[in-house]
Amino acid sequence: MEIRRADKIAETLEQHVFAGKYRDGERLDELKLADQFCVSRTPVREALQVLVATGIAEQIPRRGVFVRLPGPVELMEMFEMMAELESSCGRLAASRITEAGLQQLAEANIRCQEAINQNDHAQYYAENEKFHQIIYRGSANGYLEKQALRLQSKLRAYRKMQLRFRGRMGQSMAEHREIVAALEAGDVEKAAAVLRRHVAVQGEKFHQLMANFNS
Amino acid sequence: MEIRRADKIAETLEQHVFAGKYRDGERLDELKLADQFCVSRTPVREALQVLVATGIAEQIPRRGVFVRLPGPVELMEMFEMMAELESSCGRLAASRITEAGLQQLAEANIRCQEAINQNDHAQYYAENEKFHQIIYRGSANGYLEKQALRLQSKLRAYRKMQLRFRGRMGQSMAEHREIVAALEAGDVEKAAAVLRRHVAVQGEKFHQLMANFNS
DNA sequence: GCACGTCAGATTGTATACAAGATGTTTGAC
DNA sequence: GTCAAACATCTTGTATACAATCTGACGTGC
Numbered sequence: 444m445e446i447r448r449a450d451k452i453a454e455t456l457e458q459h460v461f462a463g464k465y466r467d468g469e470r471l472d473e474l475k476l477a478d479q480f481c482v483s484r485t486p487v488r489e490a491l492q493v494l495v496a497t498g499i500a501e502q503i504p505r506r507g508v509f510v511r512l513p514g515p516v517e518l519m520e521m522f523e524m525m526a527e528l529e530s531s532c533g534r535l536a537a538s539r540i541t542e543a544g545l546q547q548l549a550e551a552n553i554r555c556q557e558a559i560n561q562n563d564h565a566q567y568y569a570e571n572e573k574f575h576q577i578i579y580r581g582s583a584n585g586y587l588e589k590q591a592l593r594l595q596s597k598l599r600a601y602r603k604m605q606l607r608f609r610g611r612m613g614q615s616m617a618e619h620r621e622i623v624a625a626l627e628a629g630d631v632e633k634a635a636a637v638l639r640r641h642v643a644v645q646g647e648k649f650h651q652l653m654a655n656f657n658s
Numbered sequence: 659m660e661i662r663r664a665d666k667i668a669e670t671l672e673q674h675v676f677a678g679k680y681r682d683g684e685r686l687d688e689l690k691l692a693d694q695f696c697v698s699r700t701p702v703r704e705a706l707q708v709l710v711a712t713g714i715a716e717q718i719p720r721r722g723v724f725v726r727l728p729g730p731v732e733l734m735e736m737f738e739m740m741a742e743l744e745s746s747c748g749r750l751a752a753s754r755i756t757e758a759g760l761q762q763l764a765e766a767n768i769r770c771q772e773a774i775n776q777n778d779h780a781q782y783y784a785e786n787e788k789f790h791q792i793i794y795r796g797s798a799n800g801y802l803e804k805q806a807l808r809l810q811s812k813l814r815a816y817r818k819m820q821l822r823f824r825g826r827m828g829q830s831m832a833e834h835r836e837i838v839a840a841l842e843a844g845d846v847e848k849a850a851a852v853l854r855r856h857v858a859v860q861g862e863k864f865h866q867l868m869a870n871f872n873s
Numbered sequence: 874g875c876a877c878g879t880c881a882g883a884t885t886g887t888a889t890a891c892a893a894g895a896t897g898t899t900t901g902a903c
Numbered sequence: 904g905t906c907a908a909a910c911a912t913c914t915t916g917t918a919t920a921c922a923a924t925c926t927g928a929c930g931t932g933c
Contacts, residue, residue: 446719446720447719450719488704489703489704489707492704492707492708492711493707493711496707496708496711496712497711504661504662504665505661516800517800517801520799520800520801520802521801523750523799523801523802524746524799524801524802524805527742527743527746527749527750527802528742530746531739531742531745531746534742535738535742584735584738584739585731585732585735586732586735586736586738586739587735587738587739587742590739590805
């Protein structure tokens, strides 16, 4: 339902960057992109502005815009913030989530388990994301929910890796059940703590991956 | 040090919106703004894109961009998220803040007290902001720090009001001392809890203001 | 009197033209 | 041979021109 071509271009570029099509620091050439998308420079420039605003790219005046992939440090920081955000969502959801929300969580968990049984990583990944999104929603704080969704989206590409750790899916599943239990019990502190730990583990696994990769 | 005129325009417009120069839903006319800033529509459009990306304005394709001030509900949500973010910063800072950071906190608190003694709201307000920013920095998480700063900035205009509550500055000051004590002791949970409460009070005071205003 | 279609005006979206600054090369002096 | 300065080229930033579409009013038909 996109009417402005600039928006479509921005979306496409964002996907390309997340897909690793560009190297860190690579310049996004307005003319080449205009050519590539068969438009003039104007909509391309508007799309680039969006990338800059999102933090995906950096603009240096009179020099151009350059893709800016997060380095290891920033990634760890983002994972840590994700853990804090999810913890906050859990804290609020513990006292606010509706019966319908709890029901959705249970269903999502069932679908997660099915994915594990079939050893379907992609499916587990998708259902796991939904599980967490239900908790964001459960916080009954639209602003917090939006921010959590944004960061979840930004970390998507990097979170995919760590699920491949042996036994990680099973452990993750067990944690899910713990989370649901805390939410059902309305145990604010436990929900916050368990969710923080659950997400923080992702960051730690990712850290291990980075370390292995560098050695 | 701005070279692009579009950036300067975006900054100015943002200030104008925060200063309440525009009503909610008001359309930002490209031609009028171009005239006003003595430029063509192009840099104005780029500036408007920035406002849209920041969430200050909303764009409806082929219709224009309209300022979008947060309503009471969204404001409460933002205050609540601010409390959670500050709590997270405090949690992390409790185990990471440096001696230098603690020293800065002590100094900021002294300046806060001086402002109270002189009953200088504006001064207290400024020093109070710095106090919190030191804690963001103390989290040793640049990403989290940036997000906290962004939200703090967005809430600036609304936080100003609640400091005028009778006795609020004094109470706030007492809470500051409690925060510093928790950070010095490295008490993670206490730092998180006290900061959450300290910031959440702001939201509640604001809520009272809104209620009084509507009655 | 009401509904619908058409048309004029206004406004956004895109293309293109022009201006200004940055980069890199070449040329000349030492 | 090396360094520096001027110049050519390329790229971004801005202005303007054109295209598309939305709004609102007017008029016509029922």
